[in-house]
Amino acid sequence: MRRSKFFMPTLKEIPAEAQIPSHRLMLRAGMVRQTAAGIYSWLPMGYRVLKKIEQIVREEMDATGAQEILMPTIQPAELWRESGRYDDYGKEMLRITDRHGRDMLYGPTNEEQITDIFRKTVRSYRDLPKLLYHIQWKFRDEVRPRFGVMRGREFLMKDSYSFDLDYESARRSYNKMFVSYLRTFARMGLTPIPMAADSGAIGGDMSHEFIILADTGESAVYCDKAWFNTDPLSLDIDFDADLQSIVDRWTELYAAADEKHDPATCPVDADQLYTGRGIEVGHIFNFGTKYSKSMGATVSNSEGQEVPVEMGSYGIGVSRLVGAIIEASHDAVGIIWPPSVAPFQVGLINLRAGDAGCDAVCQQLYDGLAAANIETLYDDRDERAGVKFAEMDLIGLPWQIAVGPRGVKAGTVEIKQRGGEREEVPAESALARLT
Amino acid sequence: MRRSKFFMPTLKEIPAEAQIPSHRLMLRAGMVRQTAAGIYSWLPMGYRVLKKIEQIVREEMDATGAQEILMPTIQPAELWRESGRYDDYGKEMLRITDRHGRDMLYGPTNEEQITDIFRKTVRSYRDLPKLLYHIQWKFRDEVRPRFGVMRGREFLMKDSYSFDLDYESARRSYNKMFVSYLRTFARMGLTPIPMAADSGAIGGDMSHEFIILADTGESAVYCDKAWFNTDPLSLDIDFDADLQSIVDRWTELYAAADEKHDPATCPVDADQLYTGRGIEVGHIFNFGTKYSKSMGATVSNSEGQEVPVEMGSYGIGVSRLVGAIIEASHDAVGIIWPPSVAPFQVGLINLRAGDAGCDAVCQQLYDGLAAANIETLYDDRDERAGVKFAEMDLIGLPWQIAVGPRGVKAGTVEIKQRGGEREEVPAESALARLT
Numbered sequence: 001m002r003r004s005k006f007f008m009p010t011l012k013e014i015p016a017e018a019q020i021p022s023h024r025l026m027l028r029a030g031m032v033r034q035t036a037a038g039i040y041s042w043l044p045m046g047y048r049v050l051k052k053i054e055q056i057v058r059e060e061m062d063a064t065g066a067q068e069i070l071m072p073t074i075q076p077a078e079l080w081r082e083s084g085r086y087d088d089y090g091k092e093m094l095r096i097t098d099r100h101g102r103d104m105l106y107g108p109t110n111e112e113q114i115t116d117i118f119r120k121t122v123r124s125y126r127d128l129p130k131l132l133y134h135i136q137w138k139f140r141d142e143v144r145p146r147f148g149v150m151r152g153r154e155f156l157m158k159d160s161y162s163f164d165l166d167y168e169s170a171r172r173s174y175n176k177m178f179v180s181y182l183r184t185f186a187r188m189g190l191t192p193i194p195m196a197a198d199s200g201a202i203g204g205d206m207s208h209e210f211i212i213l214a215d216t217g218e219s220a221v222y223c224d225k226a227w228f229n230t231d232p233l234s235l236d237i238d239f240d241a242d243l244q245s246i247v248d249r250w251t252e253l254y255a256a257a258d259e260k261h262d263p264a265t266c267p268v269d270a271d272q273l274y275t276g277r278g279i280e281v282g283h284i285f286n287f288g289t290k291y292s293k294s295m296g297a298t299v300s301n302s303e304g305q306e307v308p309v310e311m312g313s314y315g316i317g318v319s320r321l322v323g324a325i326i327e328a329s330h331d332a333v334g335i336i337w338p339p340s341v342a343p344f345q346v347g348l349i350n351l352r353a354g355d356a357g358c359d360a361v362c363q364q365l366y367d368g369l370a371a372a373n374i375e376t377l378y379d380d381r382d383e384r385a386g387v388k389f390a391e392m393d394l395i396g397l398p399w400q401i402a403v404g405p406r407g408v409k410a411g412t413v414e415i416k417q418r419g420g421e422r423e424e425v426p427a428e429s430a431l432a433r434l435t
Numbered sequence: 436m437r438r439s440k441f442f443m444p445t446l447k448e449i450p451a452e453a454q455i456p457s458h459r460l461m462l463r464a465g466m467v468r469q470t471a472a473g474i475y476s477w478l479p480m481g482y483r484v485l486k487k488i489e490q491i492v493r494e495e496m497d498a499t500g501a502q503e504i505l506m507p508t509i510q511p512a513e514l515w516r517e518s519g520r521y522d523d524y525g526k527e528m529l530r531i532t533d534r535h536g537r538d539m540l541y542g543p544t545n546e547e548q549i550t551d552i553f554r555k556t557v558r559s560y561r562d563l564p565k566l567l568y569h570i571q572w573k574f575r576d577e578v579r580p581r582f583g584v585m586r587g588r589e590f591l592m593k594d595s596y597s598f599d600l601d602y603e604s605a606r607r608s609y610n611k612m613f614v615s616y617l618r619t620f621a622r623m624g625l626t627p628i629p630m631a632a633d634s635g636a637i638g639g640d641m642s643h644e645f646i647i648l649a650d651t652g653e654s655a656v657y658c659d660k661a662w663f664n665t666d667p668l669s670l671d672i673d674f675d676a677d678l679q680s681i682v683d684r685w686t687e688l689y690a691a692a693d694e695k696h697d698p699a700t701c702p703v704d705a706d707q708l709y710t711g712r713g714i715e716v717g718h719i720f721n722f723g724t725k726y727s728k729s730m731g732a733t734v735s736n737s738e739g740q741e742v743p744v745e746m747g748s749y750g751i752g753v754s755r756l757v758g759a760i761i762e763a764s765h766d767a768v769g770i771i772w773p774p775s776v777a778p779f780q781v782g783l784i785n786l787r788a789g790d791a792g793c794d795a796v797c798q799q800l801y802d803g804l805a806a807a808n809i810e811t812l813y814d815d816r817d818e819r820a821g822v823k824f825a826e827m828d829l830i831g832l833p834w835q836i837a838v839g840p841r842g843v844k845a846g847t848v849e850i851k852q853r854g855g856e857r858e859e860v861p862a863e864s865a866l867a868r869l870t
Binding site: 071 | 440441442444465468470471474475476477478479482485500502503504505506507508509510511526527529531533534537539541548551552555556557565567572574576578588589
């Protein structure tokens with residue numbers, strides 16, 4: 001993509017309403033624009049990142065055997081009256097009346113709707129277990145939306161739902177999601193820490209929040225430093241097998257949020273205890289028969305009896321992750337994208353656009369990178385070098401290649417990793433390193 | 436995907452509310468379920484098709500140089516008050532009041548929102564032309580939603596918007612979309628017919644509806660039989676060049692809808708005139724400065740004067756296309772998917788699941804197809820052959836392979852194209868034909 005054509009309205013001024021780094025950087029880098037409080041338009045740069053995150057989530061869901069569906073954003077209120085949540089939900093639910101006076105709502109989540117689909121379609125224990133997911137926009141009418149996409153009103157979420165005949169099978173489904181979440185966040189360059197969460201009487205120990213570490217995170221986190229030696233991607237996972245041993249390994253390490261951490265009873269030695277901050281990016285939860293009982297979602301078991309199905313729900317904040325990754329990975333001058341979610345892999349800077357030598361070397365590199373399917377943003381504009389370098393640092397692509405007249409004469413270009421040191425190498429070597 | 440695991444709740448009964456083939460077939464094949472009037476959940480089979488259509492639309496948009504963004508579903512009413520459409524739109528607009536009493540709405544289209552983005556970000560003629568698009572759910576509160584996804588309330592649409600300095604540049608943008616639409620629909624196995632549409636005083640001749648032919652279509656179509664010899668995919672398109680000659684070639688052939696066709700003045704001889712039915716799947720429209728003037732979207736031209744930008748909007752009904760393709764391509768027993776949008780390419784039928792020979796040959800074919808990246812639905816259930824054949828015909832995958840005990844003994848399997856004749860061939864030949 002040529003920068004001269006690319007729709008990326010960067011901002012020089014730091015917007016006053018933006019209080020946290022990710023919000024500031026996303027606005028400055030032209031990734032999003034606010035259209036109303038807590039409601040954003042995703043411009044090309046932001047949308048590319050959102051799509052990459054979504055695709056990683058999708059691939060890791062598919063790997064578990066979960067099947068993708070898409071439920072609509074607008075739901076009938078009657079489903080929520082059945083579950084009893086219509087009145088409970090309060091003002092965060094965006095309530096709507098259609099032209100015929102029917103009560104509708106913009107889904108803040110989809111337990112009722114998926115339960116409705118299940119009860120209309122699945123009859124027998126032979127069709128279980130089932131794992132379904134969708135990636136859909138939700139709306140929660142926050143009283144004070146802030147922090148950009150981290151706490152917006154309209155937000156993209158992956159929510160999956162499990163349906164099992166009994167508790168033991170529900171545990172296996174839960175474990176699949178647990179392990180899948182570890183992998184999903186790790187693929188985005190994050191360190192995911194599952195923390196036991198309150199689940200009420202029903203869920204037992206099957207409720208975890210997934211926190212990622214970020215210095216600018218919203219809440220305090222206390223955890224064993226051994227967390228930093230965990231790597232979910234090094235595991236060879238068979239999602240058809242029992243994953244309990246992996247879950248055990250990841251839950252035996254100490255981790256607690258502010259409200260649960262008590263220095264007096266903490267089992268980790270002070271020098272082994274990491275104290276930092278984190279951001280919640282996922283939540284998994286077994287709620288047993290809460291919805292299946294109230295909404296009549298039953299299957300016949302092997303003895304022919306109708307039993308309510310065991311359910312769980314599992315959420316990942318997809319649009320929130322765009323902000324969370326930036327919170328976890330930025331410096332004073334801009335974003336530092338993990339390669340797996342970077343909008344482009346390479347920023348190619350022509351330091352003197354219009355100079356025949358610079359243009360030719362840039363074109364050669366641009367073509368070579370394109371031929372190797374490496375997404376490249378080519379800054380071909382007639383702008384000062386300082387402007388171009390600053391913008392490349394701001395938008396945080398993993399690699400930068402700069403081509404200037406002096407280097408062209410000497411047969412070299414400059415290459416650097418975002419945040420790393422510049423290195424002068426022959427153009428072919430730069431290409432070879434990236435392809 | 437193994438059929439035994441696949442979430443595809445087919446229906447044996449023809450649902451009473453479904454009046455047209457696509458609606459009936461989509462419900463019977465377990466592609467969608469209605470959640471409220473005109474609002475559907477997309478189950479795995481339907482969602483796969485929706486995604487394939489969306490991806491074709493995206494690829495053809497990208498080929499024109501259009502850039503993808505995503506605007507939110509919920510918009511502030513104030514934007515529509517600026518354009519004057521808030522009061523004009525009537526009851527089809529889903530109006531919402533948020534918790535702070537602000538007037539919002541679920542976007543039925545996005546002219547106002549994109550104009551708002553443009554006026555906040557683009558200042559100079561040097562940044563033109565611009566082509567932006569998004570693929571997003573819309574809502575129109577139809578008084579009587581019907582025909583399934585063909586006329587739903589919540590529907591997925593691709594809408595693109597062009598921004599140009601002057602009329603001549605706007606024409607070039609319009610032509611890009613025109614040619615892109617021809618390609619897009621042709622890739623889905625459809626015959627697209629652009630028909631001049633009313634555009635009011637502003638648009639001049641720059642307004643076309645794209646109709647695809649389907650015997651069960653909603654409106655009558657009269658057109659030159661020469662249309663059937665057109666093939667947009669045979670053209671070598673350079674989207675940077677002037678496309679007027681291609682547009683001319685596609686607009687000189689006669690085509691008219693019912694209300695415009697007059698046998699007395701029709702220039703086509705009766706034996707050369709095709710009379711059939713069609714479905715509108717796209718609409719492209721130049722509206723000049725309608726929104727840029729009312730909303731103050733200007734750029735400075737080369738003389739430094741502020742001038743309102745020339746705009747056009749271009750829509751494709753993505754979810755509607757799922758139904759439209761079925762209307763255009765089905766028979767008495769089911770859907771006939773064009774390969775480019777088929778949910779799977781191959782249906783593999785094990786005629787005696789549990790029989791060691793049949794299981795082995797099926798597994799071998801299933802693995803071979805997977806190795807060649809051919810999406811296969813493998814019916815491994817313990818069901819009667821008739822049930823399996825009927826379901827495969829219903830869901831309309833392009834190819835079927837049936838493996839039975841007799842064939843296994845003889846070293847053969849049956850292969851057929853959907854709607855074609857069965858043929859007995861060695862298993863390796865079947866695999867070779869498809870890979």
